[in-house]
Amino acid sequence: MIAETGLLLLWLAAALAVLQALAGFAGLSRRGEYVAISPAARPLAVLQGLLCLAAFGCLIALFLRTDLSVLLVADNSHSAKPWLFKFAGAWGNHEGSMLLWLTILGLGSIGVALFERQLAPRIVSATLGAQAVLALGFYAFLLFASNPFARLSPAPPEGAGLNPLLQDPGLAFHPPTLYLGYVGLSVAFSFAVGAMLAGDANRAFARAMRPSVLIAWVFLTLGITAGSYWAYYELGWGGWWFWDPVENASLMPWLAATALLHSVSVTANRDGLRAWTIMLALVAFSMSMIGTFIVRSGLLTSVHSFAVDPTRGVFILVLLALYIGGALALFGARIGKVASGATFAPVSREGALVMNNLLLSVILAIVLIGTFYPIAAEALGYRLSVGPPYFNRAAGPIALGLVALLFVGPLLRWRRDRLARLPVIAWMMLAIAGVGAIALVVLVPRSAILPALGLALGGGLAIASLLPLTRRSLRRTPATTWAMVIAHFGVAVALIGMASNAAFTEERLIALRAGETTTVGPWQVELTAIDPVVGPNWTAIEGGLVARYDGGAPTTLHPQLRAFTTPPTETSEAALLTRWKGQLYAVLGQPTSEGRWQLRLWWKPFVTLIWLGGILIALGGALSLVARIGLLRRARHYVRQVMP
């Protein structure tokens, strides 16, 4: 019954989405005859979102009960799985993740319907209309091509299980966080469409859009950071970013959202860059859609799996073409009606933000081209791979240019400024960073240029990013300035972590007998024991390692080699020892013929700064969000008092 209820709820939600779209666009009618209907878009949006949420709840219930008469559960779950993985398994598959996607789209609609009270009602209802049109396409996809509630008869005695690599607490948090980011951008997209349809994109529109961009960006940042750490400890080779298509798919919306976040602040504060902000809002969610669907449909990693289910692939491609093409066509037709905003001198805060947007857009384009180039080339009969060497060389220097811009950009005044006015210390830090990088390359043998530049610029930026706090009372510094400083400081921290990991990692691959000792960097590591261990749905061989830093106090690590039964797979569970100076990363490999065990050990100085930086960046975004919502409330209060 739960499955049928879920399906019914989905159909009802889709029907409500039709009404939401009609009501939302009614407000735009020429002579205003249908305007009276348009306020209905708000309650319809709330109801539609709630029904979709309820349908998602049904799917989770089916997974928690392991109802094997449902095809999706039988294919992806198993009764012996721990409950957390049953729960998270609901979205660890294609259909379930699509339903999660729609649920978050519905939550976005609810957010706009309930909280947006400042913007002109026409734009709000047109925004809700656009949001409903987006949802409808994906409802159609779910109901006609990916029904998560399909039954299986007869029900099998046991489920097929979940990929062991996914049986990790990371699965419970990573996809929902990332999806909140991806789909959160749909709200900015809908705001942009709504504003273009209403022919009105001013500061009020940018201010209305900003909280949704911030929310999506914070979740996207956290999702990417968490995903990177998950891959780092789960894949067992110490890599934290591989430039593979799936990662690039999450990076592209993040780059677009980061650019949007900065351009929307120009529109909201200074009323400039209106058309560009609208364009970026369209691009950001388009990147989310391209990222999720093209990659998840298998088009990118393998053309082969795409052909297995042509209906789905074609459905998705048509949907993407309609939405992205439609939005761009609307942009072309309507952007002339959006009056161009305020102007500014090249040397100004706006000018620096334009540079930021330019560089971020170029990086985005490089990632996009590099990700899709192999597909285009293969279509022409040439198979090639585009990987880390290309992305690092093409995007790395531009990213470092962006970091150099961060030394001075935040210190500039709005509208017009002089470089000579900037504090000497900002230029000094930039100069020291440049000289430092050259010194590193020259003095340290066999050092690569990018990590050296990264270390020097990162170190300089850690100080320069704090400069906006000087020359004023810290207590009276606005929370939004603190937010910016924290986020930019986070960039410096992450950059130092990346560069340090690239430059100073020590590796030791060795086969040891119990009782033998090896060294990696400053650590002495002894293999003391090899023991069998039994888990809930796996068995493992566990190594006992005793590690001493420079002959100091011993600490034990327990890397495992796990064997899962359903489906039969082996994974290695790395053991990590975290010190403030870095991480010791240990992996147990296969036994050798002479009775030794393969060990892989890495000492990674300051590698944790990569993710700490990511968290700081997200924290800055969160603080900015809280401050802006608070500001909004205060302003509203003030207006009510002045104009009763």
Added chain:
Amino acid sequence: MMRRVLLVALVFAAPLAAQDAVPPAEYAYRQLPDARAEAEAHALMTTLRCLVCQGQSIADSDAALAGDMRSLVRQRIAAGETPDQVRAWLVDRYGDWVSYDPPLTPATWPLWAAPIALLGLGGWLAARKLRRKRSGTGDGE
């Protein structure tokens, strides 16, 4: 088509095969004694595609084939070949697909020219916009 099926079969076979009698290649999980040669080999390995994996380099993979390729790279570097020679040898056998570092050929120059072209185009657009804005408003501040 047939080759793809074989590759997929290899992926699934690898963890099982690893437990059987076939030991991994000599330098699959062993470093070269010479630190400089090892660093060269490692840098090269991060830029070679594991042919049976989903988008991983041979430096990041447990697949048996990745182990064989690591061993081969280390042995050739130890024998005195330069990383470029080893890469060329592999490309010769497996095609450009094996290298994550696309060569500069007529088919890839758009890829390599893209960063500079995009920077130039973006800079030109931004400069044009700024200039027009300034001349449009004059000095009315």
